[in-house]
Amino acid sequence: MLEKPDLQDELIISRLQDEYGLHAVQIAFLPLGADLNTAVYRVVTDAETPYFLKLRRGVFDETAVAIPQFLSAQGIVQIIAPLATKTGQLWASLDVFKLILYPFVEGHDGFDVDLSDHHWVDFGVALKGIHTSVVPPALIRRIQQEKYSPQWREIVKTFLERVEDDAFDDPVAAKLAAFLQARRAEILDLVGRAKRLGLALQARSPEFVLCHSDIHAGNILIGANGAFYLVDWDNPILAPKERDLMFVGGGVGGVWHRAGEEALFYQGYGQTEIDPIALAYYRYERIIQDIAAYCEQILLTDEGGEDRKEGLQQLISQFLPNNVVEIAYKSEENLPPELKSE
Numbered sequence: 001m002l003e004k005p006d007l008q009d010e011l012i013i014s015r016l017q018d019e020y021g022l023h024a025v026q027i028a029f030l031p032l033g034a035d036l037n038t039a040v041y042r043v044v045t046d047a048e049t050p051y052f053l054k055l056r057r058g059v060f061d062e063t064a065v066a067i068p069q070f071l072s073a074q075g076i077v078q079i080i081a082p083l084a085t086k087t088g089q090l091w092a093s094l095d096v097f098k099l100i101l102y103p104f105v106e107g108h109d110g111f112d113v114d115l116s117d118h119h120w121v122d123f124g125v126a127l128k129g130i131h132t133s134v135v136p137p138a139l140i141r142r143i144q145q146e147k148y149s150p151q152w153r154e155i156v157k158t159f160l161e162r163v164e165d166d167a168f169d170d171p172v173a174a175k176l177a178a179f180l181q182a183r184r185a186e187i188l189d190l191v192g193r194a195k196r197l198g199l200a201l202q203a204r205s206p207e208f209v210l211c212h213s214d215i216h217a218g219n220i221l222i223g224a225n226g227a228f229y230l231v232d233w234d235n236p237i238l239a240p241k242e243r244d245l246m247f248v249g250g251g252v253g254g255v256w257h258r259a260g261e262e263a264l265f266y267q268g269y270g271q272t273e274i275d276p277i278a279l280a281y282y283r284y285e286r287i288i289q290d291i292a293a294y295c296e297q298i299l300l301t302d303e304g305g306e307d308r309k310e311g312l313q314q315l316i317s318q319f320l321p322n323n324v325v326e327i328a329y330k331s332e333e334n335l336p337p338e339l340k341s342e
Contacts, residue, residue: 003305004029005039005055011094012053016043019085019092020101027053036297036307038234039097042104050104051083055097056234063143065090065100067135067210067236074133078126078230080105080221106224110217111253117264122228123220123248124268130230131209131241146208146239148198152285153191155292159299160184168299172308176298179316187291190284190325193332193341197281200339201240206275211243212236216252242278250283251327254317276334283328287318 009027016022023046030040037058043051056064065082069090072081082090083101092099115123135143163177180187212219213235221229237243248265251257266272294315298308318324332340 003031003307005097007039007055007095007097012041012055012099015092015094015099016053016101019099020083021086022051022101023047036303043101050106052102052104054100054102055094056100057096057098060091060098061144061235062090063139063236064234066139066142068233070135070139071130071133074129076126076129076133078122078129078228080229080231105221105227105229107222107227107229110220110222111255113222115220115222115261116226118226119220119222119228120261120264121268123230124265124270126228126230126268127212127215127244128269130212131244133210135210140210140238143210144235144237146237146243148202148281150195150198152289152292153194156187156191156288156295159292159295160187162299170298170302172312173298173302176295176312176315179312180295183319186319186325189341190287190328194281194284194288196341197277197284197339200277201281204277206240206278208238209241210236211239211241213239213243215244215247217255218253240275240278241272242275243282245274246279246282246286249327250286251322251324252286253314254320254323257322257327276331277336277339280328280331280335283324283331287324287328290318291315 012027013024016024022043024043025046026044028042030042032040037056039055041053041055043053045051068079069081072079080102083103084090085092090100160180163180166177168174168177212230212233214232215230219230219232221231223229247256249257249262294311297311
C-alpha cells in the first residue's frame with residue numbers, strides 16, 4: 001500500500017499497548033508494496049526498540065503467521081517469526097485490520113539491491129529447508145492445497161469481455177481498458193496455455209511440498225549486516241516445488257533473469273529434477289493472476305490513488321521484452337512435444 005490507510009495513529013498505538021504491552025512513542029507509515037490490503041509501519045518504543053507492524057485487511061489466513069513461526073522454530077534462520085501478544089496469539093485486531101508485529105530488520109528488498117553470489121546461495125538453502133520441512137499434521141491440515149483452479153483465468157476472460165462493452169471515465173481505468181483491448185489475443189493465448197498445462201498437471205498428480213507461493217524480489221529482505229530473509233507469508237500453499245522455483249529466472253518485477261543467478265541458487269538448493277510442465281504452468285498462471293488482480297483493483301473501484309497508477313505500470317511492463325511474458329513463452333522449450341503450442 002503506497003498511501004496511508006484512514007486509521008488514526010493513536011488507535012494503532014493504543015492497540016499495541018493493549019495487545020502487546022508496547023509503549024510506542026512513534027509510528028511511521030512505510031509506503032511499500034502494491035497490495036491495497038496491506039499497510040506497514042515502523043514502530044519505535046520508549047525503550048528505542050524498533051518494530052515492524054503489518055496491518056492486513058480482508059481475508060486473513062492464520063497460517064500466514066503460524067507457518068513462519070514454525071519454520072523459524074525449526075532453525076531456518078532466514079525466516080522472521082511474528083511476535084506473540086500478551087495472550088500468546090500471533091496477531092491482534094483493529095477495526096477491519098489484523099495487526100501482526102515483527103522485530104524490525106533494517107535493510108532493503110530484492111528490488112532495491114542486487115543479490116550477491118552469497119545471497120543467491122543462501123536463497124537456495126532457505127527454500128530447500130522450507131520445501132523439505134516436515135510440517136505437523138495439525139498445521140498441515142490448515143494449509144490450502146493446489147487445485148489448479150481456473151478462477152483467475154475466468155476472471156481475466158470476464159474483464160476482457162467487459163472492456164469491450166463498458167466505458168471508463170477514470171483515466172487509469174481507461175488506459176487499462178485500452179491496453180486489454182490491444183492485447184486481447186495474446187492474453188487469451190496465455191489463458192489457453194495455462195489451462196492446457198494445468199490439466200496435464202492434474203492428470204499427473206506431482207508431489208506437493210510447503211511453498212511460500214509469492215517469493216519474488218520484493219519479499220526478499222537483505223539486512224544492513226548482509227543477512228538474508230524471506231518475508232511475507234500471506235499465502236502459503238501445498239503445491240509442487242515449482243510453485244516457488246518458477247520465480248528464479250522468471251523475471252517477475254523485471255529482475256532475476258540474468259545469467260549465472262540460477263546456477264548460484266541451485267548451489268544452495270541442491271540437485272533436483274525440475275518439472276518443465278509445472279514450471280511453465282506457474283509462470284503463465286502468475287501472469288494471469290496479476291492481470292486479474294490489477295483489473296479488480298483498477299476497474300472495479302476508484303480507490304488507491306498512486307497504487308492504481310503503479311498497478312497499471314506494473315501490468316504493462318510484464319509484456320515488455322525480456323519480462324515475464326516472454327520468459328514464460330521460453331519456458332515451453334523443455335515441454336514434451338505434445339504439450340508445446342504450435
